[in-house]
Amino acid sequence: MRGRLLLVEDDPALTDLLTWHFQREDFDVEHTPDGDEALLLAIETPPDIILLDWMIEGLSGLEVCRRLRRAPETANVPIIMLTGRGEEADRVRGLETGADDYVTKPFSPRELVARVWAVLRRVRPALAGEQLRFADLEMDLIAHKVKRGGKTIPLGPTEFRLLRHFLEHPGRVFSRERLLDAVWGRDREIEIRTVDVHIRRVRQAINFNGRPELIRTVRSAGYALDTDAA
Amino acid sequence: MRGRLLLVEDDPALTDLLTWHFQREDFDVEHTPDGDEALLLAIETPPDIILLDWMIEGLSGLEVCRRLRRAPETANVPIIMLTGRGEEADRVRGLETGADDYVTKPFSPRELVARVWAVLRRVRPALAGEQLRFADLEMDLIAHKVKRGGKTIPLGPTEFRLLRHFLEHPGRVFSRERLLDAVWGRDREIEIRTVDVHIRRVRQAINFNGRPELIRTVRSAGYALDTDAA
DNA sequence: TCGGGCCGTCACCAACTTGTCATTTTGGCC
DNA sequence: GGCCAAAATGACAAGTTGGTGACGGCCCGA
Secondary structure, eight states: OOEEEEEEOOOHHHHHHHHHHHHHTTEEEEEESBHHHHHHHHHHSOOSEEEEESSOBSSOHHHHHHHHHHSTTTTTSOEEEEESOOOHHHHHHHHHTTOSEEEESSOOHHHHHHHHHHHHHHHOTTTTTOEEEETTEEEETTTTEEEETTEEEOOOHHHHHHHHHHHHSTTOOBOHHHHIIIIIOTTOOOOTTHHHHHHHHHHHHHOGGGOOOOEEEETTTEEEEOTTTO | OOEEEEEEOOOHHHHHHHHHHHHHTTEEEEEESBHHHHHHHHHHSOOSEEEEESSOBSSOHHHHHHHHHHSTTTTTSOEEEEESOOOHHHHHHHHHTTOSEEEESSOOHHHHHHHHHHHHHHHOTTTTTSEEEETTEEEETTTTEEEETTEEEOOOHHHHHHHHHHHHSTTOOBOHHHHIIIIIOTTOOOOTTHHHHHHHHHHHHHOGGGOOOOEEEETTTEEEEOTTOO
């Protein structure tokens, strides 16, 4: 399974067509024709991407999009809007409301699939099987390998996930709390300062012979990849 | 200036049109009609986003895209392809080659602008809003970083919050009392003159080698960002 | 069962921040 | 020019926060 996709669409024929295409891409497809239910589902267990029709039962697609963006659980989940409304003004409105892409019916399923991958490459590079890069560091998610300047670096599983999280959001500061959530899991029972220790271990591993520090400490806020080092 | 945009396009009319639109959005627009030159420019100083026409002089747009993705300097720079080729196969090919979006001519500049922002929201969240500016000073709230004239400035947590407060209300005068409320919190038990000291620390930090003063002292009233300096 | 790698904690230390105060400088006003 | 209040400055001690070394437990494969 490559990821979970939530399809919000009330045309049964289109639903079947898209479900088939995305299942073939190894997505776990969840479906609802209803705007309100879409919100509940998405917030309950956030999918990796949402396909959202504009004209649906219950809330309009645009309103669903707006609320998804406002809810912290789904604020970062990518959304692609599907719609018959081809007016420029509608498209601009959809994109400005927080949609990542806006596709006008009729569209080709293959193109939609390609657009989904294009968005996921950005948001969840891990799903798209991409290499992550930052400065002279590269992480191969498939081979589970990290290199800096060509030299392979041994990392433990936790260190790997921690570094990966940073690479997926370069420059962004994460508090220790958020790192525990993201790297250890939401239901951890772990001492907050443990994060420090793992940060140190990652640093030690990637800063062999005098390479510049990549992880910046932001006092009283957390840690981040240092975009100045890139 | 919100960001640097590289436009690779050989139609002069379209070039002018897009340049005008993106300059109005505060982009610094760089332009070349030639694929080879685009590569050189992009790798030399990576822009924040690239608009790439498929049919250009020199290398084809698709090939430029491929090479940009391969070069470590530009592997993460978002690319939007512009093209007259509306075939589904072409679009899929463009997206699979690493483009973040694929826009078919004729398109509306407004929509293109909206799509650029949609992509930048993902790739450089700081550019798309979570950033404060005043004169040559920029504060990135997501990265928790302050720069003046491109140079990163180290600030303690309190200094950061203080400066942020000013940047959020440029020009406005705040009494020491109000600053204590806003920056330290309403339930502080802090000597009023402490504000002076922190103002000094911020000034010292941001006025390195002879840069003009940004924080104006308003005698017997408080402090404010000096709008004359902007 | 032994050994090594990985992991979570802790105690201690170093570095940095921060609030305060005494003193000097500045600016406005007569 | 002299005076006064307000603001800037220098210095410092106390308080926070992050970095570090070390340790014991756990799991897994030999």
